Amino acid sequence: MAKARNKRPVRRRDTKAGRPGSGRRKPCPYCKDKIEQADYKDVETLRKFISEKGKIRSRRITGACRRHQSQIARAVKRAREIALLPYVNEAAGREDGPRGRGRDRDRDDR
Numbered sequence: 693m694a695k696a697r698n699k700r701p702v703r704r705r706d707t708k709a710g711r712p713g714s715g716r717r718k719p720c721p722y723c724k725d726k727i728e729q730a731d732y733k734d735v736e737t738l739r740k741f742i743s744e745k746g747k748i749r750s751r752r753i754t755g756a757c758r759r760h761q762s763q764i765a766r767a768v769k770r771a772r773e774i775a776l777l778p779y780v781n782e783a784a785g786r787e788d789g790p791r792g793r794g795r796d797r798d799r800d801d802r
């Protein structure tokens with residue numbers, strides 16, 4: 693005899709089989725440590741929110757809440773203005789851009 697199953701059909705959105713978007717969001721590092729305001733003078737903490745190229749990382753990557761992410765962006769911009777943080781991090785050992793731009797600028801044989 694065939695077994696009667698009382699299971700409901702599984703919906704596609706109910707399955708969490710290894711999708712990259714599944715799981716919990718990261719907690720905000722500022723809320724977790726109960727820090728009210730992001731400080732532009734705290735360069736070590738602000739470096740965590742900047743990519744290798746010098747761009748400010750998004751909320752999706754950092755896990756910061758909306759309030760603290762806007763404070764972080766403002767603090768990074770202020771720290772850049774008074775030269776605590778660089779606007780652009782230069783790649784080590786590369787003089788030219790990604791397509792070799794500026795290759796002919798220093799030639800003296802012309």
